[in-house]
Amino acid sequence: MARLLVAFLVGAGFSLGLGISEMTQPQTIIQFLDLGAASWSYKLLVVMFAAVTTYGLLLKLMLRRAKPVLAPRYMIPTGRELTKPLILGSAVFGVGWGLSGLCPGPALSTLNTGAARPLLFIATMTLGMWLQGRYTQAQEARQARAARQDNANPNAQAA
Amino acid sequence: MHDLTLSLLGGVIIGGAAAGLMLFKGRIAGISGIYSGLLTPKPSDTAWRVAFVLGLILGGLALRVIHPAALQDTLLRPLWVVALGGLLVGIGVRFGSGCTSGHGICGLGRLSRRSIVATLSFTLSGMAAATLYAWIGG
Numbered sequence: 001m002a003r004l005l006v007a008f009l010v011g012a013g014f015s016l017g018l019g020i021s022e023m024t025q026p027q028t029i030i031q032f033l034d035l036g037a038a039s040w041s042y043k044l045l046v047v048m049f050a051a052v053t054t055y056g057l058l059l060k061l062m063l064r065r066a067k068p069v070l071a072p073r074y075m076i077p078t079g080r081e082l083t084k085p086l087i088l089g090s091a092v093f094g095v096g097w098g099l100s101g102l103c104p105g106p107a108l109s110t111l112n113t114g115a116a117r118p119l120l121f122i123a124t125m126t127l128g129m130w131l132q133g134r135y136t137q138a139q140e141a142r143q144a145r146a147a148r149q150d151n152a153n154p155n156a157q158a159a
Numbered sequence: 160m161h162d163l164t165l166s167l168l169g170g171v172i173i174g175g176a177a178a179g180l181m182l183f184k185g186r187i188a189g190i191s192g193i194y195s196g197l198l199t200p201k202p203s204d205t206a207w208r209v210a211f212v213l214g215l216i217l218g219g220l221a222l223r224v225i226h227p228a229a230l231q232d233t234l235l236r237p238l239w240v241v242a243l244g245g246l247l248v249g250i251g252v253r254f255g256s257g258c259t260s261g262h263g264i265c266g267l268g269r270l271s272r273r274s275i276v277a278t279l280s281f282t283l284s285g286m287a288a289a290t291l292y293a294w295i296g297g
Contacts, residue, residue: 006183007207011214012221013176014188014260019222019229021169026234033282033289043166048263050170051177055268058178068185075185077256080272087280089254090262092247094281098288100244101234103259104190104252107245108212109219113230120238121245128249129195136253 003070015109021047024109026101026117033098165226177265189261190215191252240292255281 022028023044031041067073097103102121110118177188184207186193193208222229236244252258255277257266262281266274 003184003207004210006179007210008214008217010176010180010188011211011216012218013172013179013214014190015215015218016221016225017169017172017174017176019169019219019226020172021166022226022229023169024219024222024229026232026236030234030289030293033285034293035286035290036293043162046163046166047170047173048267050167051174051264052267054171054174055177055264056174056270058175059181059269062178062182065182068181069183071183071185073185074181076187076269077271077273082273082276085254086256086273086277089251089256090277090280091251091255091284093251093255093258094284094286095288096244096247096249096251097259097281098285098290099247099292100236100241101289102241102244103248104194105215105258105260108190108194108215109222110230110232111216112220112223113232115232116238117232117236117241120241121248124242124245125249126198128246128251129191129253130198130249132250132253133195133198 006070014105017051018106018109023047024106026106029097029101029103029106033101173264174268177260177268181265187261187265189257189265191248191258192256192261195249195253251281 018024021043028041028043031037031039032044034040063074093103100117100121102118104125107118107121107125111122180186180188193211196208197205197212219230248258255262257274257277259281262271262274262277267278
C-alpha cells in the first residue's frame with residue numbers, strides 16, 4: 001500500500017511541476033524547439049536545469065543509503081553502450097515531440113481537460129509502443145530460430 | 160508570480176518527485192517506460208505503474224485549481240499532426256529506452272552517457288521537426 005501511495009504521489013508531483021512550469025502547454029515546447037519562432041523562449045531550458053540539478057543533488061544524498069526505503073535494491077541502468085536503437089529511436093521520438101509539442105508526461109497531465117489532442121496523442125502513442133513491442137518480439141523469435149538452425153547444422157556456416 | 164520563478168519552482172518539484180521514486184522504490188522516474196510496462200503486465204509489477212499514471216492524470220486535475228493556465232492549448236496543431244506525433248513518440252521512446260523524463264531529467268541528473276546522447280538526439284531532431292514544420296507553413 002505504501003508503495004502504491006508513493007507511486008501515486010510521485011505521479012501527481014510530476015504533473016504539478018509540469019503544470020506550474022507550463023511544460024504542459026504545447027506552445028511552450030514549440031517556442032523552444034522552433035528556432036525560427038518570433039517569440040523564441042528558453043523556458044524549457046530553465047525548467048530542465050532546475051529539475052536536473054534538484055534530481056542530481058538529491059540523488060547524491062540519497063544513494064548514501066544502502067537501499068531504497070520500500071524496495072530491496074536500486075534499479076539504475078548501468079549500460080554505457082551507444083547503440084543505434086538508442087540514437088535513432090530518440091531521434092524518432094524527437095520528431096514526434098517537435099511536430100505535436102507533446103511528450104508522454106504532459107499528454108497524461110492534460111488528459112483531464114477532455115480535449116481531443118491529448119487523448120488522440122495518448123491513443124496513437126500507445127499504438128506506437130505496442131507496434132514496437134510486436135516488432136521486437138518478432139525480431140527475437142527470428143533470431144532464436146536462426147540460432148537453433150545453426151546449432152542443428154554446424155557446417156551450414158562454412159558452406 | 161514571475162514566469163521565471165514559476166519555471167524554477169516547477170523544475171524543482173519535478174526533480175524532487177523523480178528523486179522520491181528513487182528514494183522509496185529505487186526506480187528511475189521514466190514516464191514512457193512506466194507507462195509502456197502496462198502493455199505487458201506482470202502480476203507484481205503492474206499496480207504501482209497504474210498508481211503512478213493515475214497520479215499524473217489526477218495531478219493534472221488539480222492544476223485546474225492551482226494553475227489553470229497550464230491546461231490551455233494555444234498551439235492547436237491539426238489533429239493528423241498530433242496523431243502522427245503520438246505514433247512517432249510511442250515507437251521512438253521504446254527503441255530509445257526513454258523520453259524527456261527518463262533520459263532528459265533522471266539520466267542527465269546522474270550524468271549517464273547514454274542519456275546525454277539520447278537527450279541530444281531528441282532535442283536536435285525535435286528542433287529540426289518544429290523548425291521545418293513552421294517553415295513549410297504549418
